[in-house]
Amino acid sequence: MAHTVILGSGVIGLSTAFYLRQHQPGTTIHLVDSAQELFSSASGYAGGFLAKYWFRPDLVPLAELSFEEHKRLADEENGRERWAYAKSVTVSYEPNGPLLDGKRGEDWLLEGTSRAGLVEARREHKDDEVPDWLRRVEGDSVNVIDDGSGTAIVDPLLCCKFLLEKVKAAGVQVHNPAAALRLETDDNSKLCGVVIKNTETSEEILIPATKVLLAAGSWTPQVFKTLFKDRFSLDIPIGGLGGHSLVLKAPSKVTTCHSVYTTMGAHSPEIYSRPNGEIYVAGVNSPGLALPGPALKAATISQPLEKLKDIARRLIVTSGGEDLEIVREGLCFRPVTNRGTPYIARLTNEKLAKDTNLKEGQEGGVFIAAGHGPWGISLSLGTGKVVAEMLSGKPLSVDISGLGF
Structure with missing residues (x-):
């Protein structure tokens, strides 16, 4: 039985393993992650916003599939209690009135503008659609972007822990902390294994494998260069955009979940x-x-955190005027691409090593699923499902031909 090695056990790697266990025994699936603490970057510190329609045309089918998979899984596995899945009423809030000339478009993340600008359709709010914790000021503007039919929320850390629990129960082998050192080929120059090193014990292990998936988020280019050294003819243009976050205790019971987008200066x-x-x-x-x-957890920086705390105090009101209770502070790196869409594809021989004939077709090969930017959680289950089908030589649930190189 062919083994599959997934390099990266964040939400994309985990989602792939989750669906791949439907196509091959779990014991033949290996998750390799060099981080000392799993989910210590975007997969554990992201916001968990899910959207069905906020995407450019070549991503819409994958986004719709993923959104429906998130809902289906939550319905089947009590996602509201286990990983805080819920529909989310999404609103735009402008303290100084309607935003008339704000930047909009695909480059919102790099330009520092709001992702809400991706969606033009919005309407006036009803009273029960504004969160009771949102601090209102005279002359402000609140508009509804989605009533919860096309947007939702999860706790990414809890979601990842759930997926990890499921794949382990299926026999998937998790190697952590471990780094991939090199690929092994047989006498016919065919891919036959991956050598990994336990970074705590320095022990090297050969995992027999005919399929390898690169899913290491912002660190995917580093993993690729390690495996192929100077022999590759492919550039993987994925960078890491750092961003701080806070998790606060809600000042009152959350009955309806809200996603609020706003602009405050820069x-x-x-x-x-x-x-x-x-x-x-x-x-x-x-x-x-x-x-x-890749083995380290990013250390937070005080200045941006203080800025976030100031923003939180200005936007979130407490009933008695007391200060907000901080549950968690974080810094994560989103794997961003210049084109604004992830790379999800098989890497063909000509894109890899000139002297290595890696197996193609259903037998094996090298694959990539990385560069999801701020949409990793939202696109995770759809990506995992499609990549698992790709790895297994099955028909794909949606067309991702526009996401290759």
Whole structure:
């Protein structure tokens, strides 16, 4: 039985393993991750916003599939209680009245503008569609972007822990902390294994494998260069955009979840309330931050965190005027691409090594699923389902031909 090695056990790698166990025994699936603490970057510190329609045409089929998979899985596995899945009423909030000339478009993340600008359709709010914790000021404007039919929320950390629990129960082998050192080929130059190294014990292990998936988020280019050294003829243009976040205790019970998008000077805060009584606040990015080593958890920086705390105090009101209770602070790196869409594809021989004939077709090969930017959680289950089908030589649930190189 052919084994599959997935390099990266964040939400994309986990989602792939989750669906791949439907096509091959779990014991033949290996998750390899060099981080000392799993989910210590975007997969554990993202906001968890899910959208069905907020995408350019070549991503819409994948986004719709993923949104429906999130809903189906939550319905089947009690997602509201287990990983805080819920429909989310999504609104835009402008403290100074309607935004008439704000930047909109696919480059919103790199330009520091709001992702709500991707959606033009919006309407006046009803009273019960505004969160009771949102601090209102005279002359402000609140518009509804989605009533919850096409947007939702999850706690990414809890979602990843659920997926990890499921794949382990199926026999999937998790190697952590471990780094991939090289690919092994047989006498016919065919891919036959991956050598990994336990970074705590320095022990090297050969995992027999005919399929390898690169799904290491912002670190995917580093993994690729390690495996192929100077022999590759492919550039993987994925970078890491750092961003801080806060998780706060909601000042009152959360009955209806809300996703609030706004603009405040140079920042475009995103505020999400979750059904587990927490509010997530982000929107202060740090483009100049260097990507940390793949084994390390990024250390937060006080200045952007203080900015976020100030933003939270200005946007979230407490009943008695007391200060907000901070549950968690974080810094993560979103795997961004210049084109604004992820790379999900098989890497053909000509894109890889000139002297290595890696198996293609259903037998095996090297694949990539990375570069999801701020949409990794939203697109995770759809990506995992399609990549699992690709790895297994099955018909794909949706067309992803526009996401290759």
